[in-house]
Amino acid sequence: MAVLDIKFTKTQRERLHRCVVLAVFANLLIGFILFFMGVFVSFVITTKLRFDEGSLFGLVFRTMTLYGLYVFAHNLVGVKLCYNYFHYAEGPGMNLRLFVWTLLGLSVVLTGCFMASICFSTADLLAVQLRQTLLEGMKKYFTDVSWKRRIDNMQIGMQCCGIDSSDDWHKTYWLQREFLVLDSPDILRYAKLDGRVTPPVVPWSCCRIDVKGPCYHDPLQLPNPEQNSTYESVNPRGCLAAMKTVLNGTLYSTAVLIAFLFVLQVLVSVLSRFDFTAARNAVALGDRWAASPGWLFGRLDFGLASGPNLCQIDRKNSGRGDSMIDLRPLVYSSDTD
Structure with a gap:
């Protein structure tokens, strides 16, 4: 017995096929959008920050890139398959x-549903990792040329x-003692008990x-450091907020x-x-382009030969009564699938 057998006219079959292909x-x-977003975000963030091998950031966006690529390739094969089975x-x-x-x-879509379910928690974990990475880069601003270049490019490009x-620079030990005049009264005011000095200075890229x-950006070099326009000439937005806009937008869009x-895959499957x-x-x-019944599962599927034959089903759906013609002796190549 066929499951959900429906009679389709030639025009209806053509419309149905167009719907499947669309x-x-x-x-x-x-799939292409997911692939592009994974590549784009990886490029944008990794060119501004340096992540350890196997970091959560790399894992998340490599997975997104590969997932999008597979979805794209799977449906590219599907376009060809739809053409073949229709003709x-x-x-x-x-x-x-x-x-x-x-x-x-x-199976791929179900895997994607699991990925989508953890997007919100993943966004929070990535924000924590970005904060730690930014702090590491700020501490190495003057000791690592690579980090200095990355931080400057990020703060200029994102205007952050x-x-x-900018207060984070005032709290971070990034200006080492050898770069400062330690006997200056202005510098001594910002010296800590452990010998570190954290003056209210930010890099020029801010x-x-x-x-x-x-x-x-360096009020200590002004004639009157207490009366400066630091917050008017320095970007007020932090870089974490700028990066979270990109990351959260990407993950939530995913x-x-x-x-x-x-939804589309279930529709295509049916x-x-x-x-x-x-x-x-x-x-x-007997007529490739004539009206015919279609179903989810029934006669001729995987060798099934029980139940009403095709003529009986066709006549039943047409409302013209049952036919006693039996097509069981007919064996098609698809019967053995």
């Missing part, structure tokens, strides 16, 4: 190929300063580019895209079965 193309587009539904192994492709698609604000005038991907079985049954009934 849904597959939509999945293909989602050559009686081809050897066509039923099995569609079944395997559908199972792989559903420090982690949460300066705002939209301010017409001097940048007071969750939404995977939700759409799940409609492609109707599309394929209707095309195959039309061939079995």
Whole structure:
């Protein structure tokens, strides 16, 4: 007995096929977007910060990139498969190929649903890692040329300063003693008991580019350090907030895209079965482009030969009564799939 058998006219079959192909193309587009977002965010962040091998950041966005690439490749194969079964539904192994492709698609989408479910917690963990990495870079600003270049490029490119604000530079020991005149009364005021000195100075890359005038990023060099315009000429936004905008936007968009991907994949799985079985049954009934019944599972699927034959199903759906013609002796190559 066929499960959900529906009679499709030639026009309805063509419309159904177009719907399947459009849904597959939509999945293909989602895969490309996921791949692009993974590559883009990895490029944007890793060019500004340096992460350890095997860090959470690298794991998350490499996984996103590979996942998007697989979704893209899977649906690219699906476009070709849909064309083949619509025009050559009686081809050897066509039923099995569609079944395997559908199972792989559903398994990948379920994996994506797990990824989407942890996007929000992952965003929080990435924010913690970014904070730690930024702090490490700030401490090594004057001792590591690579870090200095990265921090400067980040603060200029993102128009930000420090982690949460420019005050983070005032609290971080990044100006080593050998760079300071230790007997200066201004410097001694900011000396700690352990010998560290944290004056209210920020790197030049914190300066705002939209301010017409001097940048007071080093008030100690002003005639009157107590009366300066530091907060007017220095970027007020922290770099963590700027990076979180990119990361959270990407991760939350990923969750939404995977939700759409799940709905589309379920739709493709159902409609492609109707599309394929209707095309195959039309061939079995003697006219490739004629009206024919389609179903989710029934006669001729994986060798099934029990229940009403195709003519009986076709006549029943057409409302013209049952036919006693039996197609059981007919063996098609798809019967052995």
